[in-house]
Amino acid sequence: MSEAQQAWRRLSPWAILPLWVRTARNLIREFLPVILGAGAGVALAEGLGVRELVLGLVALLLGILVHTLIWYRRFRFRIEDEGVRVRQGILQRRELRVTWDRVRNVDLRQPVYFRPLDLVGVILETPGGHGEEVSVEAIPRAQAEQIRESVGRQAPDSGVPDAQTVRAGDSEVLHQPSTRALFLHGVVSGQLWIFLAALGAIYGYLHRYITPRVQALLEEVSGDIAFEGTPASIGLIILALLAIAVFLVTLSGLIALIRYHGYVLLRDGDRFRARHGLFESRERTLRRNKLQAVTRVETASGRLLGRSYLLGHQAAAEASTEGVPELRDATVVVPGLGGEEAERLLTILEPGYGRRLSLQAIDSRFRRFWFSRLCLGLLLAAFVLVIAGAAGHPATALMMAAALVFGPPLLALVLYRRWRMWGWALDGDFLHIQSGFLGLQREIFHIGRVQQVRVHRSPYQRRAGLANLVLGLPDGARTLPFLPHETAIALGNRVLYRVETSASHAL
Amino acid sequence: MNQNQHTHPEQKGPGNDSPFSNEPITPETLPDYSVVELNPVATAYRPYVMLTGAFSALVFTAVVSFGAFLFGDFRWALGLGLVASASLPAVLIHGWLDPRYRGWAVRDHDLIHAYGVIWRQTVVLPLARIQHVETATGPIERLFGLMRLQCFSAGGASADLVIHGLRPETALRIRTHLLERIRSAEPPEYHGGVDQEGETAGHE
Known part of the structure; x- marks a missing residue:
């Protein structure tokens, strides 16, 4: 590598946008569920008003932008023969050097707004953890691919052919799922739970503002139908539940389609490359021996x-x-x-x-062990409830009796199934x-x-x-x-x- | 300690001039970590663990009593304090028994550590997986002339191993031995026996 190539470089000004977005996203991801989940978000909205909230949000985004600009000005990186060197930090300047052979993964990420310029972000992951990761944003694709090839070339015992002999065209396609397969993946995998987790975070808001509107809408739709126990109302409820289930399943499939859009798994010698993503195209390279x-x-x-x-x-x-x-x-x-x-x-x-x-x-006493402990837990819970005077309430007493009668056989069935698996x-x-x-x-x-x-x-x-x-x-x-x-x-x-x-x- | 010093079938013996052997391996011929006689921890470890345990139990009792006094009255504080003080004999008994079930051994290729009074654990950490070794000692440990050895393996904190209750000279000798083994570039010849150097270093 020539001296010119090894000089300290700054990031492209285009890097400011993804850095800004990433910092804001991380901040929101960390604090939003806490604020909304605790119901504090609603209280804040009521106390301050929408205009103040918007102003606060704008001020926050501007603050993040200033932070990003300072970080961008101080960031330098240098590609060397053996690895990459990075200088970064706002208050505390830090220089980090990662050799190619320490790199476990190379991730190329291309947000949708980088596509016209064909710029990508490169993330080098090392086994030591997040603190050792190197992220270089908005560099030309050719340069990013050069880094990726350097990692493969320098890897000890990887058996990777020389970079000259490995080109994109030489890759073997191992897996390229169809749109239907990806949609089904969303339906059967945990995509739905991701959505529900996000929903759970804003539950307080939904419960307070959406539920009355939904109820009003249902009353309007149902018209003169009396809700109390008539076949029509029961049918309406079943229909509504079915509609919600279909909506959630479809949404789950759509999330997978967006996340894994254009998924392709390639093999380059001893390396695997997975590429996917609709809004942010991601390409992850990992070594087989890692x-x-x-x-x-x-x-x-x-x-x-x-x-x-x-x-x-x-x-x-x-x-x-x-x-x-x-x-x-x-x-x-x-x-x-x-x-x-x-x-x-x-x-x-x-x-x-x-x-x-x-x-x-595994040994069948797995069932006996857990059955005795869980039944004991159930009895203890019932005992505590009796002490607390729950036996005086007919509904609670009935539920307690049902749990004591049906709980143990159900537990036995669950444990048997778990043991069998x-x-x-x-x-x-x-x-x-x-x-x-x-x-x-x-x-x-x-x-x-x-x-x-x-x-x-x-x-x-x-x-x-x-x-x-x-x-x-x-x-x-x-x-x-x-x-x-x-x-x-x-x-x-x-x-x-x-x-x-x-x-x-x-x- | 010597129970495990049998030769592995793949080890080159004096009469075996061939550079390559490929004898079948049976489970019976594999070195067994469970029969290795473990070195006990230092005798000062028992008073140390009883003292620190008693201190924790007293702090716990004080916190419970104070909390009960704040939210209840003096009778509540006295009652709950008495219940909480039952933790004192429990930790003293636990501390007395702890060294009985605690032990360690250094073999040629791994480090063994056993501990636990109620839930007993035996941990074996291959030397090839150790990335970093540290010795540490707190003020109370120093008072009792104790040191602990911490081994870090790659890939996060999940594979760490800490041996408590070593005398400083023992801990330092094991650390030196382990660091030398980590530094050696070539993989060692395998025979699964107890390391002689480790054995010497390990005696309390």
């Missing part, structure tokens, strides 16, 4: 429709966790898979995957762990990636000769509960042997 584990997820509705999706786990950057597993930056989602496609992709992403493997169950198998050096309730998750990982082996025993487990085996992977722990103690030790020894005879590093 993939810690692969999970095939079949939700309850997914099992009915024969749809599933894959999660590729990498070392988790703690600060980037957003709560919802598939939204974690450290997890790569492969959406919209049918049964055969999922099997095919699993064998590519994790060659140790064996589809016809018979799994071993647990399973594990060690196939060569690959460990398979299956779990679920109505849905099903099957995870597979190479035991050479384990960081730590932990055997945990409660007093009950010691009496029963059982143990929980916890295997620590860089992206989190995996637990095999209620194994016979000897099995847990033997499996732990096997894992340790594999880890300690392996020269490769887990990350």
Whole structure:
């Protein structure tokens, strides 16, 4: 790389817009649910008035803009042969150097307003966490792709061909779901819950302002129909519930269509590239040897429709966790898979995957243990309610009696189902762990990636000769509960042997 | 400690001149971490853990009593304070028993730590996964001549291991040993036995 290329560079002025948007978005994401969820937002709106609120919002956005401008003025980056160097910070100046071989992921992001200029933002993720991430906004695509190729070229043991030989045209398309497959992914995956979580955050506002209007509308529509218990009113309620369900399912599918628009999973030698997004086009590159584990997820509705999706786990950057597993930056989602496609992709992403493997169950005392504890909890709750005088209220007493009569059989059924879904198998050096309730998750990982082996025993487990085996992977722990103690030790020894005879590093 | 010093089948023996061996591995021939005799923690750890436990129990009792006095009256404070003070004998018994179930060992390729009176845990951290080792000691630990060893592995805080109740010279020797092992670039030859250096360093 020439000296001119290695000079300190400033970001393009176009970078100010995404930086501003990102800072504002992060601020809103952090504080809005707190304000609205607590109902303080409504109280604030009532106390101040709309004009004051708008003025406050404008002042806030201007403040963020000033902050962004100062940050932009101080930001410098330099691309070197071995890595990238960044100088940033407003009050405290910080210089960060990340070598190419430390980079776990390269993300190229292109918001919709960058498309006419073909500018992209590059995010380099390292295993150490959010604090070590490098983000360079609004650089020409060619420069971003040069960074991406540098990461692949410098990677030790990655087996990646030289950048000259790997071009976009050489990539093998592994998966390109249709619009229908993506819509179904939205229906069967957690997209609906994301929407409901957002809805929950503004529940206070909705309840206060929307509900009276909806009620008024319903009364207007129903006209002279008396609501109290007539077949027409019951039919109307069922119709309304059906309409809400259809609306939510459609919305869920649409969210997936927007998020995963144009999804394509490519393979470049030892690297995988996933590209998708309607409003913000994202391209994520990850090395195969950095993939810690692969999970095939079949939700309850997914099992009915024969749809599933894959999660590729990498070392988790703690600060980037957003709560919802598939939204974690450290997890790569492969959406919209049918049964055969999922099997095919699993064998590519994790060659140790064996589809016809018979799994071993965990000990059946798992059910007995949890049944006795949960029933005891139920009895204690009933006892506390009796002490508190709840037995005097007929409705509460009836509910308590129903819980005591129907609770234990229901618990037994739930625990039986949960126990049935647990399973594990060690196939060569690959460990398979299956779990679920109505849905099903099957995870597979190479035991050479384990960081730590932990055997945990409660007093009950010691009496029963059982143990929980916890295997620590860089992206989190995996637990095999209620194994016979000897099995847990033997499996732990096997894992340790594999880890300690392996020269490769887990990350 | 010596129970685990058997030779692994893949280890090159004196009569084995071949640079490559590919013997089958059976679970019985694998080194077993569970039979390793663990080193006890320092004798000063018991009074230390009982004292700190008693202090926490007293603070807890005081907070409960004060809270009950603020929101109730003197009788409430006395009653709840008496209930909360039951935590004092509980933590003293727990502190007395704690060192009995606490132990550690350094093997050639990993670090073993067992602890827990009611819920017992055994943690094995392969040396190849340790990124960083630290020793730490607080003022009360210094008073009792104790130090703790903290091992950090890559990928976040989930895989950390902390060994409490070591004498400073032991903690420093283990740290030096682990750092030397981390620095060594080549992967060590595997035989799964107890590290001789670790064993010497580990005696309290």
